[in-house]
Amino acid sequence: MHADLVVQNIGVLWTPKATNKPVRLQAMDEIEEYKNAFIAVKDGKILALGEGDGKRYIGEATKTYDAEGKLVTPGLVDSHTHVVHYGSREYEFEKKMRGVPYLKILEDGGGILASVRMTQEASEEALYAQSKQSLDRMLRYGVTTVEGKSGYGLDAETELKQLRVQKRLNEDHPVDIVGTYLGAHALPKAYKDNRKTFLDSVVDTMDVVKQENLAEFVDIFCEKGVFNVEESCYILEEAKKRGFGLKIHSDEIEALGGTELACELGAASADHLMVVSETGIKALAESDTIANVLPSTSFNLQSAYAPARKMLENGVALALSSDYNPGSSPSENFQFTLNLAAIHLKMSPKEILNAATVNAAHSLKKADKIGILKEGYNADFVIYEAENFPYVLYHFAVNHVKDVFKNGVLVVSNQNKVWEERI
DSSP states (O other): OOOSEEEEEEEEEEEOOOOSSOOOGGGGGOOEEEEEEEEEEETTEEEEEEESOOGGGOOTTOEEEEOTTOEEEEOEEEEEEOOOOOOOOGGGHHHHHTTOOHHHHHHTTOTHHHHHHHHHHSOHHHHHHHHHHHHHHHHHTTEEEEEEEOOSOOSHHHHHHHHHHHHHHHHHSSSEEEEEEEEESSOOGGGTTOHHHHHHHHHHHHHHHHHTTOOSEEEEBBSTTSBOHHHHHHHHHHHHHTTOEEEEEESSSSOOSHHHHHHHHTOSEEEEOTTOOHHHHHHHHTSSOEEEEOHHHHHHHTOOOOOHHHHHHTTOOEEEOOOOOSSSOOOOOHHHHHHHHHHTSOOOHHHHHHHHTHHHHHHTTOTTTSSSOOTTSBOOEEEESSSSHHHHHHSOSSOOEEEEEETTEEEEETTEEOOOSOO
């Protein structure tokens, strides 16, 4: 069969090994490597790949692309972001650097409440325009799939506005967005003496989210001063009844038991985990719940990093994500997240690639079509201005991406946008 596209002269191709389960233990430090390789694409899917020139897949109508001996990996999967929000919070950055406590910033109307206010006041078009710009940046850094959470509304109207904008972006933009409803991201001041009423309103909004197909997952922030384990269990069980996948923000500041709850309920992922407990690690190791670790947040908050090595050595399936958001991780540079994983989490290049592709795909329940370069999978792949993946991690805080293909279509060329609409 002739291909629509054949990418030739790939110097080194790194891809996770084909697997139906999340990758863990020794397998985290293993990949498939092809040298002097090719990728053949048909109808947006990978037709074939391997070593050689792929000439047998070239017909009269086949396009060819010369990779010029460069590195190729699967498209990166950023499986925890808050990409749809409005405004920014640089005005409180100096306060943070002077050591003003976050609670004081919050009392003065800053912090998450400032982002909520700006997102509530923004029109759909303004929200769409800012979020589209962020997706453009993410794609230039090699990200072809993201998870996008709501959570900057804290009322039904704004949460739904975020999710509807996100659905539009998913229809319009090359980057695929997997939606998550995070109605319980924080407790509005108006409900401080009536928490159950707020949680019930979050549950009620789930029905609209489901009817309009606005999200695949429901998330909650389980943390001291936010929502406890009992409240988190209530939200997640109600989400499960309605057919949503489950996620949880847990063990960021204090280990309350949210990670154990996630594993008990069969959540797709537990995220943050900077202070995950021994029992949390054991629960993760014995489940298919992915540990989604967010080193960019630790870097920006100057706080503890998740114990990635300990989790890996105990058999936890680990993913890496940027946590892009306006407060604790205001950067769309996912490659920098991977740099931090090498430097601060002490992860190897192969572990990092598995964590940023196949395990991230498992955390989104999409590992049957993304995260691996394999026959039948989506033809999402990245060409780097580098000869090997360790160099991408070593030479930090710059963009090593040259070109990006999404569903077999060139969407980034020499780091420049070359798309106009959904492909």
